[in-house]
Amino acid sequence: MERDGGWARYWRDGARPLEAMHAHFFEHVYAPHSHDTYSFGITDVGAQSFRCRGAQHTSGAGMVMALNPDEVHDGRAAAELGYQYRIVHIGPSVVSGILRDAADTSAADGSTAATAEAAGPAGALPLFVRPVLTDPVLTDALARLHRALMGPASALAREELLTATVLRLAERGATRAPRTRSLAGEAGRRAARRAYALLNEAFLEPLSADDLAAAAGCSRFALYRAFRAEFGMAPSDHQRLLRLRRARGLLAGGLAPAEAAAAAGFADQAHFNRWFKRAYGITPGVYRRAAGS
Template identity: 60%
Template sequence: MGDWARYWRAADRPLEAMHAHFEQHVYHRHSHDTYSFGVTETGAQSFTCRGAAHTSSAGMVMAFNPDEPHDGHAADALGFTYRMVHIGPALVGDVLADRAEREVGLPLFAEPVVADATLAGAVAGLHAALVGPATALARDERLAAAVAAITRHARTAPARRLTGAAGIARRVRDRLDEEYTEDLTAADLAAAAGTSRFAVYRAFRDVYGLSPSDYQRQARLRQARRLIGAGCGIAEAAAAAGFADQSHLNRWFTRCYGVTPGAYRDATHPAN
């Protein structure tokens, strides 16, 4: 069958969908700034998340919180087929606005793999409404139903005190977020955190699950993704986001998102 992927992106809100089959593709460790829910249709995908190995086989749902690092690859030579939906936290909050869950904060998922046929059906139904012929009203209804099913498997996000390693990691992240296009050094980050280079690396890995350099690359990818989604040219987006050139962006975009920047652009701007 070979690897293939199809992508859909809403033009007016943080909502995206992907349908793909991968045999050879290996996802580099990355995260999304959205909630990400995937239903495995055939085969099995193996991945690491939260320091442990997991496998999602046919009928299971993968549930990733915003900014939760993970990777992924086929569990065997036959590969796997899955449908993925990415929903922005603000959109989840809007859907939950009239529900009791919203009063205590946005949900977090205790486990990255859930075996629940009802949940799988809700996510698959939302995906079908997004990529197939459906009215705007039907899509909103499927979105509400999927979020309702999803939140039954979640807990409320606890407040985090920024002390110790969390405080160091947050100061480093703030510096990276502000200057992600710059060629920052370990000394720069240590100065921002007020601690040693080793303490910076250890705290950042412990809190965010990525090295500072991986996080910086991810910040660049997210900015390039936003620019491309807004209609910016790929070469222009690569330069603006801090990549050496378009081929560098292409390589990392595909490794982390499973589609090329061109395919992502065409999902929203098919005439380009």
Template identity: 55%
Template sequence: MSGDWSRYWCSPRPGLEAMHAHFERHTYHRHSHETYSFGITDDGRQAFTCRGAGHTSTAGMVLAFNPDDPHDGRAADELGFTYRIVHIGPELVSGALAGFAGRAAGLPLFAEPVVHDPVLAGGLGRLHAALLGGAPALVADELLDAVIPDLVRRAALSGPAARGPRFRAGSRGAADVAGQVAELLEDDYRTDHTADSLAAVSGSSRFTVYRAFRAAYGMAPSDYQRQVRLRVARGLLSRGTPIADAAAETGFADQSHLNRWFVRWYGITPGVYRRAAR
């Protein structure tokens, strides 16, 4: 029997969420977050792919994902892994860095998804404990404002992060094709598009669309559309929308269909997220 468990927490203000979990059998589907996501592996070994390479995080290591940074995740062995993760919106990162001397303008970019730094792990652990432990808001804010500059100073590149396509899209034309398809999937996310309809909107072949999109966004167009649907569903759930209604409004076949993909993406059920957000 699986020993999987998870706890999820959402701040009353947007852009700050946290989870503590242990997974033995759960496997994350390839996905990304709109936030920066910083994790700490407490125990065990977590394996994942990110930015075209495989990685393993063990006890004490820090995970650092940029916004829209596709990755997956799973236990590296049958013993599973326990980890903590804090999701921090770009606007909170920008606010904490306001007036921070000696860094380039714009949002930071973390080049390595796994960082071995006990100081950063300690700071993130204290922030995570405060968030899930119900610490006073001022205490949590002070820890957040201390952790973010530390993360940037010790682990980020000097240049700003770029939003949108983050991968090698080849030619400028290929990047344009991927961007046109992404715009369609974001604007018309409820429609069950076909490979031919994506090719038509971009004026390219089906093969060109698929190759350009994977290169630019790190996932297939079908996964990108599903992710858009899930993000919209999260917003609806956070406002108290019933799960069945959120499923219908975002193009899922039914509540169980939304539930299945929500778990594969986020490691928790829509019900758990809705209660945490409310």
């Protein structure tokens, strides 16, 4: 979408209040407005100025904006080159669901053997008192989530990044740290192995974090922690690795990279090419042509 000499691209989840935008504005001025969501933005280029909570604020490159639901604000360029920014809108129901899940003490064996890692009432909505935060950790977390939402990514990867980002924002920017719990000892290992088995069996299917948690018998967050501890990578990373292995076998059999990408469950060939090279150091085309060399 073109507007005021700039551009804007938008993504929206069709099932829950979760949206993302990437834009570069020069002359566009936002009228005073509010959202019924949490809104977290990163300024990439230039600077933007906005009025919120009775004061004027400026967000420059690398800074994070954190707006609570229903907070009235406006916005305009604060630099001659305008401003380019990324923003994610996350509904309170999504945030509270993630916080409840992270505090869930359900264990894979039906007990409540878990370890509390941070204080705070389960599911309590966080409050962000500073509209602008300077925190490279938050900037990186938001950028990774935004890329996953706006670009090709599996449902599993998006859910993992959404959970990690919400918790990181609450830990580092909110007035009260969230409570998180992890499965301990053998309960965690059993949960991880159950999810691992499901991934190995159904890695071509669009598995969700809820699917894996149900198979493991614990919360999504507890499974994520247990899986990383047991296998050294996130569930979505293992799913992608299995898809890369499938594609590698198809390439060796003579299938074209585009066909191998589609058959192995990748959203598009560019996404497949990028991850294949990151995993194996060569492009799919080079690997396919290497037969008999």
